[in-house]
Amino acid sequence: MGNAAANLDTLDADLSPGALATDPDVVEKYRRDWTQSDAAGMPLGVVRARDADDVQAAVRWAAAHGIPIVPRGAGSGLSGGSCAVDGCIVLSLERMRTVEIDVGTRTAVVEPGALNVEVKRAAAEHGLWYPPDPSSFEICSIGGNVATNAGGLCCVKYGVTTDYVLGLDVVLADGTFVRLGGQRIKDVAGLSLLKLFVGSEGTLGIVTRAVLRLVPAQPPAATLVATFATVEGAANAVVAIGAVLRASMMELMDAASINAVEDYVTMGLDRSAGAMLIAQSDAPGAARGEEVELMQRECEAHGAKECFVTDDPAEGELFAAARRAAFPAIERRGALMLEDVGVPVPLLPELLGGIADIAARNRVEIPVVAHAGDGNTHPIVVYPPGDDEARDRAALAFDEVMALAIRLGGTITGEHGIGRLKRAALPEQLGPEVMALTHRVKAALDPQGILNPGAGF
Numbered sequence: 035m036g037n038a039a040a041n042l043d044t045l046d047a048d049l050s051p052g053a054l055a056t057d058p059d060v061v062e063k064y065r066r067d068w069t070q071s072d073a074a075g076m077p078l079g080v081v082r083a084r085d086a087d088d089v090q091a092a093v094r095w096a097a098a099h100g101i102p103i104v105p106r107g108a109g110s111g112l113s114g115g116s117c118a119v120d121g122c123i124v125l126s127l128e129r130m131r132t133v134e135i136d137v138g139t140r141t142a143v144v145e146p147g148a149l150n151v152e153v154k155r156a157a158a159e160h161g162l163w164y165p166p167d168p169s170s171f172e173i174c175s176i177g178g179n180v181a182t183n184a185g186g187l188c189c190v191k192y193g194v195t196t197d198y199v200l201g202l203d204v205v206l207a208d209g210t211f212v213r214l215g216g217q218r219i220k221d222v223a224g225l226s227l228l229k230l231f232v233g234s235e236g237t238l239g240i241v242t243r244a245v246l247r248l249v250p251a252q253p254p255a256a257t258l259v260a261t262f263a264t265v266e267g268a269a270n271a272v273v274a275i276g277a278v279l280r281a282s283m284m285e286l287m288d289a290a291s292i293n294a295v296e297d298y299v300t301m302g303l304d305r306s307a308g309a310m311l312i313a314q315s316d317a318p319g320a321a322r323g324e325e326v327e328l329m330q331r332e333c334e335a336h337g338a339k340e341c342f343v344t345d346d347p348a349e350g351e352l353f354a355a356a357r358r359a360a361f362p363a364i365e366r367r368g369a370l371m372l373e374d375v376g377v378p379v380p381l382l383p384e385l386l387g388g389i390a391d392i393a394a395r396n397r398v399e400i401p402v403v404a405h406a407g408d409g410n411t412h413p414i415v416v417y418p419p420g421d422d423e424a425r426d427r428a429a430l431a432f433d434e435v436m437a438l439a440i441r442l443g444g445t446i447t448g449e450h451g452i453g454r455l456k457r458a459a460l461p462e463q464l465g466p467e468v469m470a471l472t473h474r475v476k477a478a479l480d481p482q483g484i485l486n487p488g489a490g491f
């Protein structure tokens with residue numbers, strides 16, 4: 035480390051003025067993502083890159099000295115993926131924020147630090163739409179979205195980040211710059227290397243520019259809000275609706291998350307409900323009303339206590355905002371271990387029932403919010419901070435929820451990534467052959483293992 039510290043001068047000389055920060059107060063701010071993990075290490079310094087040249091210079095320097103690089107977007111990750119390791123350089127892309135809309139190709143050409151919301155806004159100025167909408171869309175970057183293959187609320191109909199990535203510029207582990215894909219809708223030349231980097235969590239390369247597909251602005255949506263006495267009733271309604279139509283949003287909140295949100299921001303949600311579904315249809319013309327009617331019928335058939343329907347987009351947005359407030363609201367209830375497990379949609383009731391059993395058996399609270407239409411749930415294991423015994427029970431419950439998802443043919447992460455929190459469970463899901471293949475790909479692209487070590491796999 036002493037040697038590397040001395041050599042930071044040579045790194046500084048290769049970068050834009052002011053890009054390297056070693057001031058402990060500044061460095062401290064870049065050590066953790068949203069998980070606020072205690073395990074985060076101490077970086078040598080932070081490079082806040084101005085352009086791809088800075089990224090290349092930092093990676094070349096790190097490769098020459100065998101120093102780990104932890105890429106970082108906006109630090110909103112929920113799996114510890116951008117948490118620092120000891121002696122690393124945190125490579126922050128937050129200053130690379132240009133967004134250019136190309137109407138002719140209906141693409142956005144975006145630097146990685148641009149926030150998701152900034153791309154949406156720029157597209158909207160041209161009557162266009164960038165669909166992927168993580169709940170964190172106002173605070174997460176496109177680079178982070180690409181690296182985690184982020185999902186969100188409208189993904190049930192419109193797909194996830196990878197479905198919108200047409201091109202990427204990537205700096206590889208030896209500093210080589212590659213341009214993959216571009217503004218072409220169709221392009222099958224060569225191996226599909228572009229998609230290898232989507233969801234690779236900063237372990238294979240650093241994204242320095244993305245070309246994103248845009249679509250026409252979303253038609254106005256009608257919203258259905260249904261409350262149920264039980265989570266099972268709501269989950270059965272989701273399965274029934276998913277079998278007959280593709281909603282543009284299908285979110286579920288259980289009783290604990292409804293009450294947590296209501297404690298956090300008074301919205302008049304039904305505190306006595308066992309679960310609430312927030313569903314939307316943005317189908318054109320009369321089909322919209324028909325879809326909402328069909329959704330309402332299925333909810334009622336599965337025991338909905340109450341159904342509320344609105345055509346008013348502002349009213350619909352209020353309910354979506356309640357769902358988006360769930361994480362910050364539940365965060366106030368204690369220390370958290372956040373899950374992101376998913377199953378094929380028809381198995382959603384079984385997953386949710388199993389999670390309730392795990393909570394009861396381990397005597398922990400596990401509120402659940404879910405992108406239910408995707409079968410992707412966020413059970414959140416809550417325990418009192420500072421209580422080691424409760425923490426152990428919470429950790430057991432956390433592992434049991436992942437094991438349950440795998441047993442049901444599901445996944446341990448639908449959108450947040452493996453990061454540093456879920457690595458231990460990955461081999462169980464993927465199996466030895468796929469793990470070995472994963473390691474071969476990593477060894478080919480990053481033989482020194484300097485890119486985000488300890489994250490992903």
Ligand SMILES: Cc1cc2nc3c(=O)[nH]c(=O)nc-3n(C[C@H](O)[C@H](O)[C@H](O)COP(=O)(O)OP(=O)(O)OC[C@H]3O[C@@H](n4cnc5c(N)ncnc54)[C@H](O)[C@@H]3O)c2cc1C
Nearest residue numbers: 107108109110111115168169175177178181184185236241
């Ligand atoms: C309240 C809240 C709600 C959320 N809701 C959702 C949701 O609905 N759906 C969802 O998918 N996620 C959600 N998230 C999680 C998070 O916002 C996403 O994972 C997001 O994609 C992370 O982006 P970021 O810019 O903050 O990345 P970071 O947290 O900085 O990094 C995430 C990962 O990407 C890597 N990385 C970042 N930039 C680059 C780059 N340019 N090149 C290579 N690797 C890079 C990092 O090394 C790390 O592994 C939520 C988070 C919060 C706090």
